[in-house]
Amino acid sequence: MMTWYSYLYMFTVWVIITGLNIYCFYRVLTSKNIITHDDEEENNEG
């Protein structure tokens, strides 16, 4: 049976992991560093 502090423990871990995901994906998706950007340029040049 889960006690209140077990729930607190579980939700803390969930929040940290979910928060880390939101932070990382926010940084990735708002970044101007797009992997294929330069490759396409090189392709066109070639």
Next chain:
Amino acid sequence: MRRGPVKELGWGSRFGLIMAMAGNAVGLGNFLRFPGQAAPYGGAFMVPYFLALILIGIPLAWIEWSIGRRGGAYKHGTTPGMFYRLWKHPISKYLGIFGILLPAMVGVYYIYIESWALGYAWQMATGMLRGKHTYEEMKASFGSYVGTANAGLISFSSVSYSFFIIAFLINIFVLGRGIAKGIEIVAKYCMPVLIVLGMILAVRVLTLPPRGENQTVSHGLAQIWRLSPQDFQTLMRPHVWIAATGQIFFTLSVGLGMVHTYASYLKKKHDLTLNGLTACATNEFVEVVLGGSIVIPAAVIFFGVERAREIVAMDGTFAIGFYALPLIFEQIPYGEIFGVMWFFLLFLAGLTSSMAMFTPLLVFLEDELQIDRRVGVLLVAFFAFIMMQPVILFQHHKVLDELDYWMGTFGLVLFVAIETVVFSWIFGVDKGWEELHLGAELKIPRIYYYIMKYVTPVFAVGLVVWFCYDGLLEKITMKNVASEDVPYIWLARIMILLMASFLMWGVWYAWQTHPKFFEDEEDTKSENSDDIKTIEDALS
């Protein structure tokens, strides 16, 4: 692969890269292995688990991304060439063989296991599992499905073999399409679908009504999250630390050579730190939040705490996934839909991992042996198919288990130790740290410099020592193997040795026939040659 148009060589998008890396990490183990490892120790397990993630797992992922990108700049897509660029010693390229051998040999049995999930999704959809009311009946049904129930000389079932063929062809098709058009597209669509399916199933399980005094969601979650002094006393035992670290290795798919190959398609201006952390974070969400909320809670609600523990102890959490959950889904409204979702989820988790497993071998054939891509795909498919037959037909003689121990367990730990020592101590953390930060969008805290220098390699080497102490000799001498299984265990070992011998010959041949490619960097003309110069300028 590196000789065609640039766009076809690498990743099509950053999101696709992260999804492919995360998909490589997210596998059957996230849903089936993790709960089984955590449940015996309750919430105490999470302490070593997260310490291992922070001190070993994430640094290892960054190390592998760095090794991969650096190798790719020299046109090496696999670890023999990558290790040689880190350490110009005759033996380094042979140590790198593990990065091709391990994923290929794991793939030999992993695709077969993955096909079970596809077959069970079909069986749930068509109602073929109806009419089985007990755990024992469902277990017997699984034995019939895989052909072990009535095995004589061989274990064979036409149904499971048909689904194996389908799963195998899907994997080869994706492999044949290449990185951007195959692996990336599958990962980009399958990973979000997998996460949505996992969330739906987790919500369904966590909202199941109680079935008895000790059969509630709360009792189910307590198996993984309870905080009791008795559980925390288990932290004094090394086994829990080994189990947690092992789980981190398995779940992040580090020590298998696949991350290296995927990262080899990046250029020095491409970020490693943020991408690597994002892939790890995605995997942790799927494992801890979703994987921890489905199998064990569902089993406790339907069987009770004691019976669920008994099943895990007797048959493992794999049994809950394949024997118990279909039974449970039979008893809830719209259960067949949830059943199909569950097995399709497992199949997608397996597919996103398995499609990476033969990539290093294929890339090795192309990059180092200069074999045409289409011929390479056919060769990989042919030899993989041949190697898979003993796994399927002699499954009842533990061929699969033997491969899993040497390739998926001990080999993985050994390769992690080798790569961390090569990267951190031989190549040097100073150069490695700079390499990691080229193009980085996330500045890693300086403490990780010391973690990579001391903690990660020492822990990795320590783990190898522990494995050697903890039953390696018994494993080598087949101490607990039944006499009728001994020839088949040897067969599994011969398969490993044959593959290792081929790779050793391949490395020797490549270095003999194209010595300039490996020695004279100025002659290495590629779209990345400018990158090499920039990297070396930065490092000097």
